[in-house]
Amino acid sequence: MNQIVVGIVGAGQLGRMMALAGIPMGLRFEFLDSNPQAPAASLGKLHVGSINDASALAQLADAVDVMTFEVENIPADVFSAVADKTVLAPSAKALGMAQDRLCEKKLFHKLQIPTARFAPVDSEQDLQEAADDLGFPCVLKTRRMGYDGRGQVFLHSDTELSDAWRKLDSNELLLEEFVDFEQEMSLIAARNRSGATVFYPLTTNTHCNGILHTSQAPSGNTELTAKARHYVHNLLDDLDYCGVLTLELFVTSAGLLANEIAPRVHNSGHWSIEGAATSQFENHLRAILDWPLGSTAVTGHSAMINFLGCLPTPEQSLDIPGLHYHSYDKAARPSRKIGHATIVAEQPDACEQAVQRVLEFYTPAT
């Protein structure tokens, strides 16, 4: 049999869940990760190496029919350099855009997607001027490499500016007005190489110390859903995007604001494994292989609870009706994402009650 081989940069839980979605369809997987015990390592061939290493990326690219990623911090120029060896999906351009908060914000503006006010900060003087303009509270962020709440400092007054400037220690920063949001949401979409596009329902998210804690879908708000889909559609078309893309959003009194883009499958879409006809992982693979995309119809009301730092037992978890238990085969460390549960119920109330039951016996270790 001539099997299609998919290369994934990174072999964490996202790569693991991609492989678990692709193996049933007859796909083979190769990964690049510096950790020989990475969660996806047992589901394909692991190339042990750094995602910053051009020769390691080239070796993976040479071995596969299409190459994608589950981590966003691959240097975009290193990724771009292997474009002559295999199909890259999403593109190096999309990766590069999502790596830089300033590029992202500029793209939002170009596409008339509302976002928090911001100013680029390249010097301490820039920071003072930006703070004067935006007012307090505001948030100083690194343009690159921020995730799960890292690379951010909240500012409440002028006296904190110097410390914040020294703490982030970078000349590529961004100051954003503080968004007093009512809710955090995300919209996940998949677009294949031919341009076919599907949208998952708008998902409502809660965080715990900056790390995603729970997601619930569908949100049921048709007006916000239509707006968010419109924004994401424009992003996908502008980037000639291929694969799954996630847009994180804030719901504010002034309406929906775009927060940031993740050019990949996303933690807030894990519920789709059991809660949608086709999971985000399967649709990402179908998209990058230019196969027809699968239905995103929901099978019920879903909630996902991240297991951070420790796992509940399968016995107590699976006693809850509609609960599906996921362990990523990772060593436990405080705040580390090591598993999740998805609950699917016919009615939102039953879903919410099941979540409360989990939270009675499960407390994240942060």
Add this chain to the structure above:
Amino acid sequence: MNQIVVGIVGAGQLGRMMALAGIPMGLRFEFLDSNPQAPAASLGKLHVGSINDASALAQLADAVDVMTFEVENIPADVFSAVADKTVLAPSAKALGMAQDRLCEKKLFHKLQIPTARFAPVDSEQDLQEAADDLGFPCVLKTRRMGYDGRGQVFLHSDTELSDAWRKLDSNELLLEEFVDFEQEMSLIAARNRSGATVFYPLTTNTHCNGILHTSQAPSGNTELTAKARHYVHNLLDDLDYCGVLTLELFVTSAGLLANEIAPRVHNSGHWSIEGAATSQFENHLRAILDWPLGSTAVTGHSAMINFLGCLPTPEQSLDIPGLHYHSYDKAARPSRKIGHATIVAEQPDACEQAVQRVLEFYTPAT
């Protein structure tokens, strides 16, 4: 992390789908199979060896926390001999019963489960007497090792008896009256070690040269479902059964007749991967680990089409709404089960139309 290790005798597509259901829950798998390229080989540790070899089974048993099987032809005494090394589920007793059509029939009688009339045949004279008693047409079957239509000879008159006797070349046979069935069905259930039991809906099956071709669920016949569940419940309790059990049934003008038991996950339950809240594979694992069982509620109307001898392309298959594509990573040989598709639709009509679309471009190679 201390992972639970599940041992599976056989590493074919059933073992593969069990592993794909168990890896997300954090389970590890070890297999015993004589084929180093078996479909499940890449999803765990493969012990290459014969399932008839007591030392190979002992080696697997020593390595695992619980041992199950995906093939029924393990010598029951060899399986039983490793019971002191690990937990066996289902038990050697259940395996032995299902291996012998005569024991199976006697159990059906004991539990008042209707079945075709039959007579044991240990000699050519027995055969003549049994044929006189049951009449023609009738079917001569080996008591052991028959599957997918093998080990069976249809008989229409006295003149065929000698040839049939010589052809099956065994002194352990069974003559059964020919069942002029209207439909073939199966009922799959799971029972954990604590005795908790769940039932999947009654499934309607069609065969092609003795090999399962399509399955559709749920059948929607509440009267037959209640009867079939009652029969299976009695079987599970009598055997103090642990794991998934399948009962194959005939629908006749005289009512429901039990055909045979498969003490394992079954081809007619593959639709449950996408068509039920919890698949037969996940519930088998939950049962043998004595975890709470998952809901068997259907997510729609499902149909499964076996890919025999050749595969359609993913591109043309996935263009059909609601279709999920499965390839077992097996070399193609005529009549060999090398993959399947499941279609899940909201309405039975849409499901049936999708099946017809598949059958327009896909013909099994038999």
